Structures are given as structure tokens and as C-alpha cells.
Amino acid sequence: MNILAPFAKKSEVEPLTKAGASELYCGLVDSAWQKTYTLVSSINLRHDKIANLESLEELKQSCEIAHSLGSKVFLTLNAHFYSEKQLPIVMQQAEEAVKAGVDSLIIADASIISKIHKEFDVEISLSTGNPVFNSQAIDFFADLGVSRMVFPRHLTVEEIKELAGHAREKKMSTECFVLNVICPYIDGLCTFQHLVEESLGFTKATSLACRASYKATALGKESDEKKRIAEGHASLWSNSIMRDCGLCAIPFFKKFEVDSVKIAGRAHSLEKKLSDVKAVKQAIELTNSNASKERFRELYFELFHNKCDYKNCYYAGVGFE
Amino acid sequence: MNLQKAFFAETLPLLLESDLSDFDRVYFGHETCDRRLPSLKELSEAKELCRRKSLPFSLVTPFCTTAGIKKLEPLLKSLSRDDEVIVNDFGVLKLAHENSETEIVCGRLLNKQYRDPVIASFDMAPSELKEHLKTSQVSSGLFRELLKGFNVKRVELDNLLQGIGTNLVGLDLTASLYHPFTFIAATRLCLCANCDKLSFAKKIGIFPCKKECLKYSFKFEAEQFKNPLFLFGNALFFENKELPKDLHEIGIDRLVFTAKEQQ
Numbered sequence: 001m002n003i004l005a006p007f008a009k010k011s012e013v014e015p016l017t018k019a020g021a022s023e024l025y026c027g028l029v030d031s032a033w034q035k036t037y038t039l040v041s042s043i044n045l046r047h048d049k050i051a052n053l054e055s056l057e058e059l060k061q062s063c064e065i066a067h068s069l070g071s072k073v074f075l076t077l078n079a080h081f082y083s084e085k086q087l088p089i090v091m092q093q094a095e096e097a098v099k100a101g102v103d104s105l106i107i108a109d110a111s112i113i114s115k116i117h118k119e120f121d122v123e124i125s126l127s128t129g130n131p132v133f134n135s136q137a138i139d140f141f142a143d144l145g146v147s148r149m150v151f152p153r154h155l156t157v158e159e160i161k162e163l164a165g166h167a168r169e170k171k172m173s174t175e176c177f178v179l180n181v182i183c184p185y186i187d188g189l190c191t192f193q194h195l196v197e198e199s200l201g202f203t204k205a206t207s208l209a210c211r212a213s214y215k216a217t218a219l220g221k222e223s224d225e226k227k228r229i230a231e232g233h234a235s236l237w238s239n240s241i242m243r244d245c246g247l248c249a250i251p252f253f254k255k256f257e258v259d260s261v262k263i264a265g266r267a268h269s270l271e272k273k274l275s276d277v278k279a280v281k282q283a284i285e286l287t288n289s290n291a292s293k294e295r296f297r298e299l300y301f302e303l304f305h306n307k308c309d310y311k312n313c314y315y316a317g318v319g320f321e
Numbered sequence: 322m323n324l325q326k327a328f329f330a331e332t333l334p335l336l337l338e339s340d341l342s343d344f345d346r347v348y349f350g351h352e353t354c355d356r357r358l359p360s361l362k363e364l365s366e367a368k369e370l371c372r373r374k375s376l377p378f379s380l381v382t383p384f385c386t387t388a389g390i391k392k393l394e395p396l397l398k399s400l401s402r403d404d405e406v407i408v409n410d411f412g413v414l415k416l417a418h419e420n421s422e423t424e425i426v427c428g429r430l431l432n433k434q435y436r437d438p439v440i441a442s443f444d445m446a447p448s449e450l451k452e453h454l455k456t457s458q459v460s461s462g463l464f465r466e467l468l469k470g471f472n473v474k475r476v477e478l479d480n481l482l483q484g485i486g487t488n489l490v491g492l493d494l495t496a497s498l499y500h501p502f503t504f505i506a507a508t509r510l511c512l513c514a515n516c517d518k519l520s521f522a523k524k525i526g527i528f529p530c531k532k533e534c535l536k537y538s539f540k541f542e543a544e545q546f547k548n549p550l551f552l553f554g555n556a557l558f559f560e561n562k563e564l565p566k567d568l569h570e571i572g573i574d575r576l577v578f579t580a581k582e583q584q
Contacts, residue, residue: 036449041435081433081458085449110411111463130411134387137412154509155386156527162387185506185557189353189384191436192506209437210506214543216552220536226517227537233516234539234552236525309523316526 001253001284002260004074004175005277008051010062012270017069019274020281023260024066025074025106028053028097033089040193043090044076045108045129047194051267056096063101072103078127080188081109091115098122108188110144117145128152128177131188133159135166142170150175150262154186156317157252164256173259178283179276180264182244182314184210184237213239236311243304246314247283248296254287279303324568325575327497329381332535333363335580336370347371348577350381352409352430353507353556355389356532358382364396368404379405380423382413384430384507390416397421407477418471426497427468429477429504433458436505438548438559441482455486465494478573479503480561489572497575498568502551502558511555513537 005021007013016024027044029052039047046052053059063073075097082090090112094105098120105122107113108129117124124146131152132138141149149172151160160176167174183190192209216234218227250261261284263276279299286295300308313319329348330336336349349367351357359367364380371378380400385393390412397416400406400423408414409430417425434457443451458464459476468476477497478487489496514530515521516537521528534554541550541557551558565571 036447037453038447038450040440040443040446041450041453081464082461083453083456084461086453087461087463109458109464111458111461111467114467115463131384132412133410134385134390134412136390136416137410140411140415143415154527159386182510184510185508189430189508190506191434191504193435193437193439209439209543209545212543212545214541214546216512217540217542219538219540222517222536229519229522230516230533230537231539232522234512234537234541236512236523310525311523313526316524316528320524320526 001250001258003277003280003284004260004262005273006263006266006268007062007273008053008266009270010053010058010065012273013062013065013071014069015270015274016277017066017071019277021071021277023072023074024062025076025266026053026059026062027051027076027266028056028059028093030055030093037086041079043079043086043093045078045080045127046076046266048267056100059097059102060100067101073101074104074106074125075102076106076127077112078106078108078129080129082112087112091119094120094122104148110141113141113144113146123147125149125175128187131186132163135163138163138166138170138172142172146172148173148175148259150177152186152188153177153182153246153314157249157315158317160258161252161256164258168257175260175262176246176249176253176258177264177314178246178250178261178280180244180268181242182246182312211237211240211242240311242312243306244312244314245300245304245308247279247299248293249315249318250280250283251287251290252318275303323574327379327575327577329499329577329579330367331357333359333366336367339580341374341376344376344578346377346379346575348379348381348407350407351383351554352381352407352428352504353383354511354534354554355383355385355392356530357534357554358389358392358396361395361399364399377403377405379407379426381407381428382409384410385413394420397423405475414471414473424475425471425473427459427473427476429479429499430507432476432478434479434481435483436479436481436503438482438503438505438546442547443483451483452486455481455484457487459489459494459496460487465492468494475575477577480564482559482561485565485571487571490570492572494572495575496571496573497577498564498573499577499579500564501560501562502553502579503561505550505557505559507556509555512539512552513554
């Protein structure tokens with residue numbers, strides 16, 4: 001089982017690979033794109049500068065280092081959609097990335113998948129920016145030229161089992177997220193802006209509206225007592241902290257022959273990225289030794305210094321049931 | 322161009338009790354939860370009501386799990402050539418195209434837009450970014466080509482606070498606009514599911530539910546949202562009561578009235 005880890009600097013490639021990541025993914029926003037569209041309309045869904053490589057040359061050198069160490073590089077071109085004006089820039093970045101040596105392009109916009117598939121000899125990996133919840137959707141994307149996909153975090157392990165089996169029949173490789181950032185809303189069906197730049201005229205820099213401090217008021221005709229309980233439940237994401245994890249589902253993913261487990265967090269520090277890769281590597285070792293769920297809980301505690309919680313669990317059907 | 326008015330009901334009781342005299346079409350079904358797909362019997366009653374009132378019928382379908390697809394298949398088969406199906410999932414698009422002669426409409430969840438209400442306050446954004454944030458995926462020729470391959474002739478849009486930059490005039494596509502609730506995000510970690518059970522007080526995940534969304538909806542208020550957001554079932558919306566003045570000029574010939582607060 002491969003570990004697919006994020007990187008945002010050329011200097012991160014070697015330590016991450018040596019720590020156990022055999023696949024690495026990154027983003028690249030060049031200065032021209034940033035000037036025109038800012039990071040609000042990022043070419044790759046990550047709106048923060050620290051989450052992106054700075055130049056094509058850095059991408060090329062990153063690929064060279066990764067390949068020399070036996071790992072692969074994936075480039076994200078996974079905005080939910082691109083406009084007519086953006087398309088030539090996206091196609092140019094795809095072409096340059098393929099020439100620079102990337103092994104796979106992670107794409108969300110269904111309309112550009114078949115164009116890239118026809119024009120370039122590169123693996124296309126479907127981003128969670130275009131989530132797949134059923135086998136017909138797998139067929140749809142396979143027809144367009146997708147040969148690898150990541151499952152959305154909003155699936156149960158049982159649902160993943162069925163879809164992974166279908167993907168395998170279509171000769172498609174699969175990935176599951178196992179660490180960091182379980183979005184309260186489905187990636188591909190969420191249009192909240194992550195980081196709002198003050199320079200755009202917004203009065204206050206803000207982030208993650210889905211996890212902001214909010215007050216929920218229940219509407220409807222139920223009793224006040226019932227409504228208070230319901231309001232408590234509807235407020236579960238208010239002010240919630242991200243310590244998100246799906247490590248204890250790895251034994252299931254191994255059984256389902258999922259090819260890679262993916263770590264989110266392109267913007268994290270190298271220190272955090274390394275500790276994540278080591279934790280996932282340890283979780284795979286626990287899987288191979290048939291360790292108990294309790295050992296996975298201990299691993300979670302070592303990583304986040306907190307106990308597992310529903311709000312931080314990718315796959316509650318495995319973690320808590 | 323005449324402006325059609327469609328009434329969108331997510332439940333049969335709402336449809337049966339509503340005064341439809343001002344409307345030209347009925348939307349029935351659900352956009353974001355396959356547990357809320359109607360039964361065949363409910364679909365048949367809804368269609369019968371439309372037949373009696375001479376109103377054209379559109380079945381609204383959500384993004385679907387495989388379990389949802391199984392429930393949806395017989396519903397699709399029961400539709401006639403004169404009906405429409407609104408699709409919000411590429412798997413459903415493929416299924417509807419291959420198994421039904423019904424007119425397929427690209428629902429608003431498949432036509433991506435920048436919907437976060439905070440965008441309306443980006444006064445100092447570069448002009449090209451401002452223009453881009455008003456657009457939608459169907460403004461792209463490649464996306465229109467993809468839809469054409471599935472014989473889609475209508476797409477659906479949300480009413481953005483920053484304005485609508487999509488213009489379909491002369492492009493062999495017509496558009497519908499939802500009013501007054503604009504979609505922001507959907508989840509399967511549903512905050513309505515089991516919300517009134519103390520035993521679920523701190524539990525969040527994908528669990529069986531008793532469709533508590535039929536009894537509760539929520540208003541969310543926060544310092545960083547200028548206006549309240551609304552949680553209807555497993556999806557968040559904001560309310561935008563103001564309609565663009567130039568609907569015909571940008572190719573919109575249908576308004577879809579969502580009575581979500583009454584479901």
C-alpha cells in the first residue's frame with residue numbers, strides 16, 4: 001500500500017520520500033495566474049501561497065529528485081471548474097508539467113479531463129473536487145480517461161468496499177484519505193472560500209466558514225425542549241478543531257485492495273508532514289501485524305495528543321461502532 | 322421569451338397542499354439526499370396531480386450512493402418522454418442518458434459556481450477575477466460540449482450575490498434560476514440526522530436516520546457571515562430575494578421557486 005503525501009517545496013521531496021512516502025503531490029500557482037485571479041480562484045483549490053510550488057523549474061527539479069529516489073509526483077489541477085479564459089493557461093501548465101516529468105495530473109473539472117487525456121500521455125487522477133458516490137459515476141469518469149481516483153471522505157467503509165471493487169474491474173487505481181482535514185461539507189459540493197484575502201476589500205481575513213463559531217437556531221414546529229437538543233447537534237462543527245484521522249480504517253482498505261492512502265495538508269510544515277507520513281507508515285505496519293483498534297487509538301493520541309472523537313473521525317462506522 | 326415559473330416541492334404533502342395556480346411546471350424530488358428520493362407511489366401521485374392540472378413534470382434527483390441509484394432506477398424508468406429529470410450527479414447523468422428517453426437537465430450542483438456569499442464583498446478584487454467569480458461552468462465551451470454528448474439542453478443556475486456572469490443566449494442551451502435560496506454546500510455528515518436524540522448529542526458521521534430534516538431546519542448566524550445561512554436537510558443555503566433584472570438577456574427562461582422553509 002502506497003503512502004501519497006503532500007509537498008510544497010522542492011526541499012521537502014527527499015525527507016518525505018525517505019520517511020516512507022512513495023507518492024507525492026503538489027500544486028503550482030505561477031505569478032501571472034496569481035496576479036490575475038489571486039489565490040481566491042486558485043488553479044488547484046489551495047488558496048494559500050505556502051501550499052504551492054513557486055515555479056515550473058522547482059516542479060521539474062522536484063520530479064528529478066523524486067524519481068531518483070523511486071517515488072512519483074502528482075500535480076493538482078483541481079479547481080472545480082475553469083473558465084474559457086483560464087483554459088489555455090491550464091492546458092499550458094498541464095503540457096509543461098508533463099514535460100517536467102510529473103507522473104499524474106489530479107483533475108476535478110470533468111470537461112477538461114478528456115481533452116487532457118487526448119492531448120497528453122499522462123495518468124489522470126480524479127480529484128475529490130469531483131466526488132464519486134456510485135459505480136455509474138466511476139464508469140462516467142473512466143470513459144473520459146480517468147485511470148485513478150480518490151474516494152470522497154463522505155463515504156462509509158462499506159460503500160468504499162463496493163466502489164473500490166468496481167474501480168478495480170475498470171482497471172482504475174484507487175486512493176483513500178486517512179489523515180487531516182475532514183471537511184464538514186463534501187469537497188466537490190462545497191463552495192465556501194477557505195481564505196479570504198484582506199487585500200480584496202473584505203474587512204476581516206477569515207477562514208473555514210464551515211468551522212467558524214456560529215449559533216444554530218432550530219426552526220419548525222417541534223417543542224422547545226426538542227429544539228434545544230437539535231440546536232446542540234447542529235452546532236457540532238462550531239469552533240471545531242481539525243485533528244482529523246482515518247488511520248483505523250487502513251486494515252479495511254488493505255482488504256479492499258485500495259492502492260494508496262492519502263494525507264491531506266499541502267500547507268503544513270515539513271515537521272508536521274513528516275510526522276504524518278511516519279504515523280501512516282506505522283498504521284500500515286499495525287495493519288500488517290493485525291493490531292487491535294486500541295493500538296490505532298494510541299497512535300492517534302501520539303499524533304494529536306488527544307483522544308479520538310466523532311468530529312475528527314473520517315470513518316465513524318469503523319472508529320466508533 | 323416567456324418566463325416559466327416552476328414550483329419545487331421536496332415532499333408530496335407540500336405539493337398536494339400548495340396552490341399551483343401561478344405556476345407553469347412542478348419540480349418534485351430532492352437535490353442533495355438520496356434518502357429523500359420519493360417512492361414510486363409518491364412519484365406516481367405527484368405526476369397524477371400534474372396531469373390533472375396540466376402542469377409539466379420534472380423529477381429532481383440528488384447525488385447518489387449506489388443504494389440511492391437502486392432506488393432511483395425504477396423512478397427514472399417510470400418517467401415519460403414529456404417529463405424532465407434534473408441531474409446533480411455524473412453517474413445519474415450517465416444512467417438517465419442510457420436508460421430513459423426523458424429530457425435531461427443539468428442541475429445546479431453539476432454546474433459549478435462561486436456561491437459563497439462572502440464573495441459579494443470583494444470590492445477591491447481585480448476586474449478579471451470579479452468577472453470570473455460571476456461565471457459558471459457552463460460558460461466553458463468544453464463543458465457545453467460534454468453536456469451536448471448527453472443531449473442536455475437546459476442547465477440550472479443559482480442566484481449569486483455578486484451577480485450572474487453566465488450568458489447562454491445563442492448557445493442552444495436555456496437556463497433555469499433557483500429562487501430565493503442559493504445553494505452553498507452539501508454534506509453526508511448530516512447535522513439534521515438524529516438531531517433531536519440525546520444519544521446522538523455528540524455523534525457525527527454517516528448513520529441511518531429518521532429523516533429528522535422533515536421536522537427541523539436551522540438558521541446559522543456568525544460574525545463572519547454577513548447574513549444568516551440556512552441548513553435545510555444536509556445542505557446549506559443563503560437567501561437572496563433580489564432577482565436579476567435582465568433574465569431574458571442572459572438566457573434564463575425559467576424560475577424555480579424553492580419552498581424549502583415549508584418542507
